[in-house]
Amino acid sequence: MAYLQLDSVAKQYGGKMVLRDVSLALRAGEFVSLLGPSGCGKTTLLRIVAGFESPDAGTVLLEGKDITALAAAKRQMGMVFQAYSLFPNMTAAENVRFGLRVRRQDGQAQQKRAAELLDLVGLAEHAQKYPHQLSGGQQQRVALARALAIRPALLLLDEPLSALDAKVRVQLRDEIRRIQQETGVTTIFVTHDQEEALSISDRVVVMQQGVLSQVGDPAAIYGEPENIFVARFVGAVAELPGRVVDGGAGVVEVFGTNVRASRARGLAAGTKVHFLLRPESVRLSQPGADGGLTGVVAGRTFFGALTSLRIDLPGRGSLTAAMPSAEANGLALGTSVAVSWDEDAPRVLTEQGG
Amino acid sequence: MSAGREKAVGSKIGLGLIGLYFAVPLLATGAFSFWEGGSHYGPRAYIALVHQKQLWSSLGLSLRLAVETILVGFVILVPATFWMNLRVRGMRPVFDLISVLPFVVPPIALVAGMTALYTGPAWLVGTSNYLVIPYVILALPYTYRALDVGMRALDLRTLTEASQSLGAGWGTLIFRVVVPNLTTALIGAALLTIAIAMGEFTFANILLFNTFAVYINYVGQTSATEAAALTLLSFLITWLAMLGVLLTGRGQVQIGGAR
Numbered sequence: 012m013a014y015l016q017l018d019s020v021a022k023q024y025g026g027k028m029v030l031r032d033v034s035l036a037l038r039a040g041e042f043v044s045l046l047g048p049s050g051c052g053k054t055t056l057l058r059i060v061a062g063f064e065s066p067d068a069g070t071v072l073l074e075g076k077d078i079t080a081l082a083a084a085k086r087q088m089g090m091v092f093q094a095y096s097l098f099p100n101m102t103a104a105e106n107v108r109f110g111l112r113v114r115r116q117d118g119q120a121q122q123k124r125a126a127e128l129l130d131l132v133g134l135a136e137h138a139q140k141y142p143h144q145l146s147g148g149q150q151q152r153v154a155l156a157r158a159l160a161i162r163p164a165l166l167l168l169d170e171p172l173s174a175l176d177a178k179v180r181v182q183l184r185d186e187i188r189r190i191q192q193e194t195g196v197t198t199i200f201v202t203h204d205q206e207e208a209l210s211i212s213d214r215v216v217v218m219q220q221g222v223l224s225q226v227g228d229p230a231a232i233y234g235e236p237e238n239i240f241v242a243r244f245v246g247a248v249a250e251l252p253g254r255v256v257d258g259g260a261g262v263v264e265v266f267g268t269n270v271r272a273s274r275a276r277g278l279a280a281g282t283k284v285h286f287l288l289r290p291e292s293v294r295l296s297q298p299g300a301d302g303g304l305t306g307v308v309a310g311r312t313f314f315g316a317l318t319s320l321r322i323d324l325p326g327r328g329s330l331t332a333a334m335p336s337a338e339a340n341g342l343a344l345g346t347s348v349a350v351s352w353d354e355d356a357p358r359v360l361t362e363q364g365g
Numbered sequence: 366m367s368a369g370r371e372k373a374v375g376s377k378i379g380l381g382l383i384g385l386y387f388a389v390p391l392l393a394t395g396a397f398s399f400w401e402g403g404s405h406y407g408p409r410a411y412i413a414l415v416h417q418k419q420l421w422s423s424l425g426l427s428l429r430l431a432v433e434t435i436l437v438g439f440v441i442l443v444p445a446t447f448w449m450n451l452r453v454r455g456m457r458p459v460f461d462l463i464s465v466l467p468f469v470v471p472p473i474a475l476v477a478g479m480t481a482l483y484t485g486p487a488w489l490v491g492t493s494n495y496l497v498i499p500y501v502i503l504a505l506p507y508t509y510r511a512l513d514v515g516m517r518a519l520d521l522r523t524l525t526e527a528s529q530s531l532g533a534g535w536g537t538l539i540f541r542v543v544v545p546n547l548t549t550a551l552i553g554a555a556l557l558t559i560a561i562a563m564g565e566f567t568f569a570n571i572l573l574f575n576t577f578a579v580y581i582n583y584v585g586q587t588s589a590t591e592a593a594a595l596t597l598l599s600f601l602i603t604w605l606a607m608l609g610v611l612l613t614g615r616g617q618v619q620i621g622g623a624r
Contacts, residue, residue, distance in 0.1 A: 083530055099546050100542070154527075
């Protein structure tokens, strides 16, 4: 039995469908990210789980119990918000104790639990500080400690890192994962940042226009996108138009050149496909006489260890190749290169999206 | 002399003139309050005043009414302004309009309307408690504005949801989260209400209650120097209230949710 089960959940605002027939099951202790662009319904779904919104249709089951109509205050769910949500009139420790005070726990037990949680998030020394005396990252850590203090049935994280600067984001992201693994709390994490979702989740749910586009582990979401939306949204991808030439051998014609792609096997000859290549799959070499795709180095972006090169396929679009910077330095702008890849690397999607 | 310096001197002169405009009548009133006839000056008017029982009873009554007005105003307006800011922001123009009605409707019209409309138990209609009703209405613009500004500075939605997710009900939310974060707004509103209740004359006079303002008027008709002394006393009370508003608003840190 799933720990959290969403069955056919639907929600609309003012006639606009925000969620359509969403069904999803979470296992106990799982870390699941809801990933998607703004307006895809991910936050609405989280708020339905939290009890801040009620679905127009469908049910929410927690450990088999229907909680669809249960008030948010009675759901025992810890939530960390995008905006800083600490109570300004309370110190960090008092914030963490708030949920325990509401539950009328013994004072000493409250103090002990608050100290334990602040220690867990690395803020034991800041227990007596008020929110305005803490940095954004520290405030979100206290919010995390506060959410965990009540031993929540579910931890709900609504883009908790989006207001933080890049370095703190990465630190806190890793810390959230460490704490989640230590506490074993089942977690739903909403984000529009694919890197965040891929790096800390057991499973990622990619959402688009109120539906679940794909659910899978991070490697599958990145490496095996099931449709063109997921391929485009998660990671960089070069998208070339192709047509299957030989479905048995896995040969696809791209810009008039026949190339091999194992994933084209089984498709009928003549099928129009999206031929998708991740930058790290692209190999560049001296142009030879083997008749493969050729292009010209047209741009470069330096990322430190890696450099990304834009390769123009003359008159036929472009693709991106990512490679170690030392290697990329040998390829000046304007250099002609042969473009190749392992035949298992390209993702081949039919135009219907499968 | 440089243009900048000329400008600075000009503004100092301007401020000085405005200061004189306010100070001279007060100083004259102050001097007059010490006049004992002929060329004699002394504290006789003040001594006579403090020995009048009516002064203390009227002052006590006005202060009691001020406290009741503050309490009734907060009980009505804190939840109403909270709910408007949290759930029905579209109603803001209606709230704004209602809050300025006391500026538009003259007190004399209000009191006529009240006497015609209100009936009720003797402890309310038959006593000075009745004045709390118009006083709440008179204080409405100040109380509502102060609370609204305070609540807009808070991220009410996030704070509400954070406390609900931790299991808190509405009572806990309002008393432990919202009200403690509105201290400045509440103190400001309370002090302004005190100033209004201490100075209100029309309602009290027409409804025949002997409040502080009515007593000042009465003394003014019977003893000119005592009236001057009393005027200074009421100024002092109002000023202390205003000073309180300024001091509580000072050094306030932008906190509250996060915007």
